[in-house]
Amino acid sequence: MKNRSIILAKRPIGNPKSDDFALHEGELPDIQDNEILVKNFAISLDAGFRNWMNEDAGDEILPAMPLGEPVMGLSLCEVIETKNSEYAVGDKLMARFAWQEYSIGKPGDFIAKLPRDLSFPYSYYLGVLGDTGMSAYFALTEIAPPKEGQTVLISAAGGAVGSIAGQIAKIYGARAVGISSSPEKCNFLINDLGYDAAVNRKAPEGQAEAIKAVCPDGVDIFLDNVGGETLQAAITNMNHRGRIVMIGAVTHYTSEGPPTAPNNLFELSSKEITAQGLMTHFRHDEYDAVRQQLETWLSEGKLKSFEHKLNGIENVAVAFCQMFDGKNFGKTVVDL
Numbered sequence: 001m002k003n004r005s006i007i008l009a010k011r012p013i014g015n016p017k018s019d020d021f022a023l024h025e026g027e028l029p030d031i032q033d034n035e036i037l038v039k040n041f042a043i044s045l046d047a048g049f050r051n052w053m054n055e056d057a058g059d060e061i062l063p064a065m066p067l068g069e070p071v072m073g074l075s076l077c078e079v080i081e082t083k084n085s086e087y088a089v090g091d092k093l094m095a096r097f098a099w100q101e102y103s104i105g106k107p108g109d110f111i112a113k114l115p116r117d118l119s120f121p122y123s124y125y126l127g128v129l130g131d132t133g134m135s136a137y138f139a140l141t142e143i144a145p146p147k148e149g150q151t152v153l154i155s156a157a158g159g160a161v162g163s164i165a166g167q168i169a170k171i172y173g174a175r176a177v178g179i180s181s182s183p184e185k186c187n188f189l190i191n192d193l194g195y196d197a198a199v200n201r202k203a204p205e206g207q208a209e210a211i212k213a214v215c216p217d218g219v220d221i222f223l224d225n226v227g228g229e230t231l232q233a234a235i236t237n238m239n240h241r242g243r244i245v246m247i248g249a250v251t252h253y254t255s256e257g258p259p260t261a262p263n264n265l266f267e268l269s270s271k272e273i274t275a276q277g278l279m280t281h282f283r284h285d286e287y288d289a290v291r292q293q294l295e296t297w298l299s300e301g302k303l304k305s306f307e308h309k310l311n312g313i314e315n316v317a318v319a320f321c322q323m324f325d326g327k328n329f330g331k332t333v334v335d336l
């Protein structure tokens with residue numbers, strides 16, 4: 001059987017570009033004992049995977065991605081052949097598989113089983129009901145739950161994590177302020193996602209001043225998706241005993257040298273700020289319970305899913321690049 005994949009052709013420098021990737025067609029090998037063959041029917045594009053495209057990026061989650069090999073990602077797939085008794089044909093999975101039409105799953109792979117009959121459109125299980133929705137949930141429930149009226153500032157606020165985080169902040173009665181990169185996307189934050197105010201990170205007065213203008217009483221909680229100068233500007237605006245949840249650092253994944261910002265970490269001491277990291281991957285045991293809560297909010301109309309969708313394996317890398325350029329309004333997904 002033929003299998004089409006997107007391979008890493010070059011190591012991206014800065015933001016990824018389409019020619020860093022290439023379409024490759026190969027033959028699928030037969031599966032061995034304990035393996036499964038799945039058909040990927042949607043690929044999730046997640047900014048964090050850009051980090052593992054760097055040569056020196058390997059860590060306890062993933063090794064650095066090898067050149068010439070299919071790019072690792074997250075997919076939604078269905079089992080079409082199995083030699084593993086834990087999985088039956090027809091099982092639906094969310095798994096860490098490569099950008100391919102078909103994948104072979106082995107013991108030890110990161111795989112979460114989904115209900116056979118999905119209650120919501122399948123792409124929701126990669127976004128609002130997947131890793132990114134859950135990251136927003138963990139940040140605002142377990143790490144830094146807001147009190148009513150507190151100001152929650154969120155970077156990459158119109159993206160996959162940010163679009164859900166802003167809505168959850170509102171569910172808890174907080175004032176939600178989002179950071180994005182264009183007037184059009186700032187309008188999306190306010191008019192579609194329900195943010196109370198928006199900051200354009202490209203504003204000529206600089207990010208710190210732009211945040212101050214819409215957060216005159218300071219920031220109580222900052223959900224950091226991007227690091228760098230945005231994190232520095234947020235720290236400047238944090239209140240005494242504010243809390244920062246470090247969810248991700250897009251600017252560091254794409255940085256061509258060592259990051260030069262933030263340069264104001266002493267303010268964490270002087271303002272007694274708590275900063276805590278989050279890696280949703282380590283909360284795998286809680287996925288089913290969290291998904292139920294998010295499903296309840298969706299059913300009650302308190303939460304909405306927004307998606308930036310493309311079609312076809314040949315558009316997976318295109319969608320990935322668009323996400324870094326801020327062209328995504330919500331979660332980026334490609335249907336295969």
Ligand SMILES: NC(=O)c1ccc[n+]([C@@H]2O[C@H](COP(=O)([O-])OP(=O)(O)OC[C@H]3O[C@@H](n4cnc5c(N)ncnc54)[C@H](OP(=O)(O)O)[C@@H]3O)[C@@H](O)[C@H]2O)c1
Pocket residue numbers: 045046047048049131132135156157158159160161162179180181182185201225226228230246247248249250251278279280281323324325326327328330331332
């Ligand atoms: N800790 C975890 O378990 C976990 C799980 C999932 C995701 N994450 C992290 O969450 C973050 C968001 O991921 P996502 O998949 O939801 O991506 P996303 O927010 O949908 O897309 C990334 C966004 O980052 C912003 N951005 C790009 N370059 C930037 C720059 N130089 N400075 C500031 N902002 C920039 C852009 O938004 P604007 O143009 O609108 O500003 C872009 O659309 C990533 O850091 C990711 O690693 C962490």
